[in-house]
Amino acid sequence: MGKRHIRKMLRRMGTGEPVHASTGLGTTKGLARLAFYAEQFGYEYAGAHQLGKKYVIRVVPAHDPEARARAAENWVRYPGAASRGALPQLDEDAVAVFNARIGFELATRFTEKQMLGLTTFGFTGLALGPWIKFGLVVGGTFWLALMALVPILLVANRRYRAKNAALLKAAGFTPVTDRDGQPRYLPPAADPRD
Structure with missing residues (x-):
């Protein structure tokens, strides 16, 4: 940068x-x-x-x-x-x-259910092109391959969040849920009511 x-x-x-x-x-x-x-x-x-x-x-x-x-x-x-x-x-x-x-x-912008829905919708959209161009077998196989990635992506996101949460806890940050229901970490001197 x-x-x-x-x-x-x-x-x-x-x-x-x-x-x-x-x-x-x-x-x-x-x-x-x-x-x-x-x-x-x-x-x-x-x-x-x-x-x-x-x-x-x-x-x-x-x-x-x-x-x-x-x-x-x-x-x-x-x-x-x-x-x-x-x-x-x-x-x-x-x-x-x-x-x-x-x-x-x-x-943590999205819950796991939201991520599952967005990913399924996105991967279905990606598979439409091969399905239209090459037919149902190729498009369906491509879609199944993409859908097999969904659990891997969810696990990777969980690990990424856990790694960052551990670093923040070690630095003295406090976990809170903001007004919108999103989990956040506040610095040691911050007021959780903000």
Whole structure:
């Protein structure tokens, strides 16, 4: 991820309003880096979602005194961060925690039933082309092969969520369910009622 996305986000943060940010590829690691830099300059990570084909994070102004002090210090130390100046050193451990948090949230957007339905619908759509072009035998075989992947994908998603949940628990994060019923992890100092 280039610094261009970081600088664009920092300029938008200058308004003091919540900001949605994404990288060119929208990878969770790139989004985690954006969240890290937002935290260095007075914002905090508030969630991740999919917008079209890209993943996007939402960052909001942080109100706790420690975050404000860190932001003030970093704006003084890195006055050109939003343009072409230097940026703070990237903390890979902090980025790994953000990456786990973003990955967990994106992996739990849908329940397993919803994932099963979406995958079945999508794989059926993919099998229509071969069925129309080559007939029922080829199309049906292709569909069966795709459907055989469904349990593998569900197990892989469970493992991915469990791996990220374990990392977040080890970092002191608290599991909660948000207003929409989605499981999330809040940082150690966050109020679960937010």
